[in-house]
Amino acid sequence: MKKNDYIENIFAWEEEFDFYYPVKVRFSETDMFGHLNNTIPFIYFEEARIEYFKSIGLMKDWVSPEKETIIVVADLQCDFAKQVFFDEKLNIYVKANSIGNSSVDIHYMAKRENGGICFTGRGTIVQISKETGKGFPWTDEMKQSFQKKINVSV
Amino acid sequence: MKKNDYIENIFAWEEEFDFYYPVKVRFSETDMFGHLNNTIPFIYFEEARIEYFKSIGLMKDWVSPEKETIIVVADLQCDFAKQVFFDEKLNIYVKANSIGNSSVDIHYMAKRENGGICFTGRGTIVQISKETGKGFPWTDEMKQSFQKKINVSV
Amino acid sequence: MKKNDYIENIFAWEEEFDFYYPVKVRFSETDMFGHLNNTIPFIYFEEARIEYFKSIGLMKDWVSPEKETIIVVADLQCDFAKQVFFDEKLNIYVKANSIGNSSVDIHYMAKRENGGICFTGRGTIVQISKETGKGFPWTDEMKQSFQKKINVSV
Amino acid sequence: MKKNDYIENIFAWEEEFDFYYPVKVRFSETDMFGHLNNTIPFIYFEEARIEYFKSIGLMKDWVSPEKETIIVVADLQCDFAKQVFFDEKLNIYVKANSIGNSSVDIHYMAKRENGGICFTGRGTIVQISKETGKGFPWTDEMKQSFQKKINVSV
Numbered sequence: 272m273k274k275n276d277y278i279e280n281i282f283a284w285e286e287e288f289d290f291y292y293p294v295k296v297r298f299s300e301t302d303m304f305g306h307l308n309n310t311i312p313f314i315y316f317e318e319a320r321i322e323y324f325k326s327i328g329l330m331k332d333w334v335s336p337e338k339e340t341i342i343v344v345a346d347l348q349c350d351f352a353k354q355v356f357f358d359e360k361l362n363i364y365v366k367a368n369s370i371g372n373s374s375v376d377i378h379y380m381a382k383r384e385n386g387g388i389c390f391t392g393r394g395t396i397v398q399i400s401k402e403t404g405k406g407f408p409w410t411d412e413m414k415q416s417f418q419k420k421i422n423v424s425v
Numbered sequence: 426m427k428k429n430d431y432i433e434n435i436f437a438w439e440e441e442f443d444f445y446y447p448v449k450v451r452f453s454e455t456d457m458f459g460h461l462n463n464t465i466p467f468i469y470f471e472e473a474r475i476e477y478f479k480s481i482g483l484m485k486d487w488v489s490p491e492k493e494t495i496i497v498v499a500d501l502q503c504d505f506a507k508q509v510f511f512d513e514k515l516n517i518y519v520k521a522n523s524i525g526n527s528s529v530d531i532h533y534m535a536k537r538e539n540g541g542i543c544f545t546g547r548g549t550i551v552q553i554s555k556e557t558g559k560g561f562p563w564t565d566e567m568k569q570s571f572q573k574k575i576n577v578s579v
Numbered sequence: 580m581k582k583n584d585y586i587e588n589i590f591a592w593e594e595e596f597d598f599y600y601p602v603k604v605r606f607s608e609t610d611m612f613g614h615l616n617n618t619i620p621f622i623y624f625e626e627a628r629i630e631y632f633k634s635i636g637l638m639k640d641w642v643s644p645e646k647e648t649i650i651v652v653a654d655l656q657c658d659f660a661k662q663v664f665f666d667e668k669l670n671i672y673v674k675a676n677s678i679g680n681s682s683v684d685i686h687y688m689a690k691r692e693n694g695g696i697c698f699t700g701r702g703t704i705v706q707i708s709k710e711t712g713k714g715f716p717w718t719d720e721m722k723q724s725f726q727k728k729i730n731v732s733v
Numbered sequence: 734m735k736k737n738d739y740i741e742n743i744f745a746w747e748e749e750f751d752f753y754y755p756v757k758v759r760f761s762e763t764d765m766f767g768h769l770n771n772t773i774p775f776i777y778f779e780e781a782r783i784e785y786f787k788s789i790g791l792m793k794d795w796v797s798p799e800k801e802t803i804i805v806v807a808d809l810q811c812d813f814a815k816q817v818f819f820d821e822k823l824n825i826y827v828k829a830n831s832i833g834n835s836s837v838d839i840h841y842m843a844k845r846e847n848g849g850i851c852f853t854g855r856g857t858i859v860q861i862s863k864e865t866g867k868g869f870p871w872t873d874e875m876k877q878s879f880q881k882k883i884n885v886s887v
Contacts, residue, residue: 302761309467317462462606464607583808612803612805653812656811659808662805
């Protein structure tokens with residue numbers, strides 16, 4: 272079995288998050304076991320990630336048909352700490368943990384309003400060319416946008 | 426960034442799969458980037474995992490209101506190798522990679538009909554008590570059911 | 580072909596809505612045609628309907644395992660007036676249009692922030708007994724809760 | 734309240750279906766009430782409708798970026814006759830009920846393997862120009878494709 276090895280020190284890791292986006296568990300997102308279905312956190316991750324990208328001035332280009340790049344998910348994972356239930360309000364925290372040439376490692380943390388962590392996650396996002404499907408390097412400006420939110424003490 | 430470190434040797438790993446379940450990409454599972462949305466493989470994983478459980482005689486108890494246990498996902502991850510598109514047929518391979526006391530590490534591989542791997546994944550499933558929410562040990566019989574499909578050479 | 584015959588006079592009909600719940604179109608809710616997939620408005624309807632029920636003091640009983648009733652959808656329809664796109668903010672208006680013995684006819688209207696109607700809908704909700712699966716009459720108190728929001732001029 | 738007025742004579746109506754597409758209820762498609770969530774039949778309708786279009790030689794053009802048209806849903810409705818549960822196999826029957834200039838009225842019927850009807854539905858599909866967003870007339874060939882499956886006695 273594997274552990275969430277992307278978290279070295281949970282206290283330090285938690286502190287590095289600035290941005291969050293609130294979600295509320297929809298009825299249609301529960302399953303017959305009476306709780307949030309395990310596939311839904313990835314929907315929350317995508318929603319919060321996009322809001323994070325918007326908050327740092329990105330995203331616009333990727334949804335514009337005229338532009339030459341989109342972003343894709345290269346890998347994605349979620350660690351479930353607690354069962355989540357209908358109508359719960361969660362804040363989905365997002366941060367850029369490290370930046371590659373054309374990729375960025377995004378970390379996620381879902382917290383109840385009372386502060387309890389329900390699930391965490393991470394995943395690599397890659398900017399690719401629509402034409403070639405290959406990685407398309409970030410501009411320096413983009414890197415700086417991510418940097419603003421990155422814990423520089425590491 | 427992380428790599429899919431649950432695959433030591435891709436050739437050996439691939440060989441260990443017996444069971445698979447076919448899916449076809451629904452139109453509603455695509456997104457505005459024109460491909461399969463990144464949240465959908467987890468739906469396929471769940472569907473194929475349940476069919477795998479059924480194939481080895483499990484699952485029935487967990488969906489029975491009278492029984493005392495359910496299974497939950499403790500963690501889940503997916504590595505995307507290739508973009509997948511509307512109407513593609515994929516076989517979702519499933520195997521039990523290793524067994525704990527009340528948990529099992531399930532591996533996944535999605536293959537096109539022509540044999541190309543589109544995405545892989547893994548995740549821990551835990552049997553819990555409905556009452557306590559805590560891990561509920563497998564019976565020996567259950568362990569044997571998983572074993573049938575497990576690579577014993579490891 | 581059919582028309583949305585549940586709207587006699589669009590101006591009068593529009594005026595009768597009090598309650599609304601805001602949603603924002605998720606990326607995962609778009610499809611490869613670049614717009615909101617046609618199955619998603621029903622998710623918005625459910626979410627807004629439940630918030631409406633909560634606003635008039637209902638819903639609590641139906642999600643309580645100890646209670647004897649749940650609500651089910653008997654029929655549901657949506658009329659699409661305009662294409663909707665990623666990241667759009669919509670207000671989903673909800674009203675109880677008429678009340679039966681154990682059922683209620685709920686109407687829906689999705690509006691852009693600028694006031695444009697994107698889609699409308701309606702559907703019958705029935706309170707049923709968990710045990711028999713049959714209609715379970717509203718109490719007078721429940722009827723009054725719905726009434727508050729109902730256009731009494733009809 | 735409204736009745737499913739698109740069915741005049743249920744026996745005659747049922748007989749007019751030729752095409753069907755099988756689906757199986759996914760675990761993730763259930764909700765905490767223990768049954769199929771009310772939003773899912775519309776996903777089945779879309780999947781079966783597209784398979785129907787493919788069966789009569791259509792669909793290819795609409796998913797081709799070079800072509801000038803797509804199809805959109807103008808309205809959609811579902812009448813729920815019976816609760817549906819996890820793992821049930823349903824056949825989703827599809828027929829073109831009547832053809833307009835650039836639209837077609839599609840009818841749906843979901844049947845259990847034992848023959849019981851679980852839900853029915855209908856909805857208008859319109860072919861539109863990607864550029865103008867306006868209705869784009871069927872060719873005669875397209876009309877004939879639909880006709881093959883249409884109840885000619887009407």
